Amino acid sequence: MDFKQIVSHAKEYGFIFQSSEIYDTLAAVYDYGPNGVELKNNIKEYWWRSMVQRHANIVGIDSAIFMHPKTWKASGHVDAFNDPLIDNKDSKKRYRADVLIEDYMDKLEAKAEKEIKKAAKRFGEAFDRDQFVTTHPRVVRYLDEKNKIAKRLAQAMKISDLADMKQLIEELQIACPESGSREWTDVRQFNLMFSTQLGNIAGEEGKLYLRPETAQGIFVNFLNVLKTSRQKVPFGIAQIGKAFRNEIVARQFIFRMREFEQMEMQYFVRPGEEMEWYKFWKEERIKWHKAIGSPQEKLRFHDHDNLAHYANAAVDIQFDFPFGFKELEGIHSRTDFDLSSHQDLSGKKMQYFDPELEKNYVPYVIETSIGCDRMFLATISHALQEEKVPDAKGKESTRVVMKFHPSIAPVKCAILPLVKNKPELTEKAQRIFDDLKFVTQCQYDEKDAIGRRYRRQDAIGTPYCVTIDFDTLDDDSVTIRDRDTLHQERIPIREIADKVRQRTDMTVLLQEIGD
């Protein structure tokens, strides 16, 4: 399915709505509908239980969105959480300078790719991609130019050389995508934190920020958790919560939002052992993605070109979204930067006494950080499929189906009386629903022909449909239909709960990650 179809399916079936739609929407802010909130809660539960329940040495917290403003000074966000911004003088549109340049590089790559595809078609089996890429003059020129620009941009970003970014935009003759104008302002730094004001203090003193990452709530609670949980290094603190960033470029649906949710875990380790744990968490996180059904070919590691000031190693797990491979999760070796900065600014010792080494130290940190909304987008874009299936009369028809892992499907079992105008059927079906609703997320549906109701459940990814027919009244059995195999079988009513639980319980998914 292409990106447009995914976005419209998400709206049509109550997964995601644009915020404040009746007022023409608010850009880069989205709401989750009835099926969306179930799926999102299931993704969060999967993450939480895989981190906190599966690891005896990881505990959770839920810290406030508002934090003391000094937090953001210590973390470096006040001084360095910036994007380079540029305005077009004619259209008055605002852009990220680095994104304008990256878009230009993407165009060069697309041109090269077009040539490669053309040649692959022409030469067929005999085509040698590597040889073609290194020898074909036009392809070599496109890719050389792209690499040169990438190097220069990386250097300009690293040393915050805003003048060179402007120079690059002028040299490449990049025009405003909206108006075609090349009249640009200078490039300026733009801080991505949203600020607000405390009610009882006027001016700068009362200025607060909406947190741009949940991680700092973990760092400032390090001593509290250490004392109350009696954990020993290595141990982790996990948190799920909202984060806010005033993104300049807001596009690609829920990929880049201004209000989003993060699932972050900070793992505190002995200084010097961080690389071992960095490797461990890279492997562990890939196992998590694979267990939920993301295939190997849709996942890849991408080492950071420029390390942030606090990191001595950093890698992204990229996912093959409908618009290409992009960051889904970050794994960062944050050294002792955060705890040490908070120690310096607060005057509180952020240290751990290691009984084995018999010494105090500020622990080093490995962070895993994944955007819940990006995971949601990866999940629906991979799950949504169109496939040919036989209809009731054995003819080929097309169905749209969400092939979620059964444990995260928004609805686990649909209860469907064969027809709606027979009270003996609907009452029986209602009684089955009333029993099953204590076991799992069910939906009762009696509207429309049974075939249409099956299609509706396929479209939201319901693993099981249970049909109550006239035989049910005699023998207390039902037909249960499997979403993926379309296999239908007759089972006693008393066995429905166990059958559904066997495939849809979250435990099933957690066990698939392995030890």
Ligand code: GAP
């Ligand atoms: N604590 C580290 C941190 O915040 P990050 O790479 O800036 O690192 C981590 O963000 C994850 O949060 C990203 O991998 C992405 O999944 C998600 N994320 C970041 N900005 C986002 C945005 N504007 N909209 C949606 N998700 C976002």
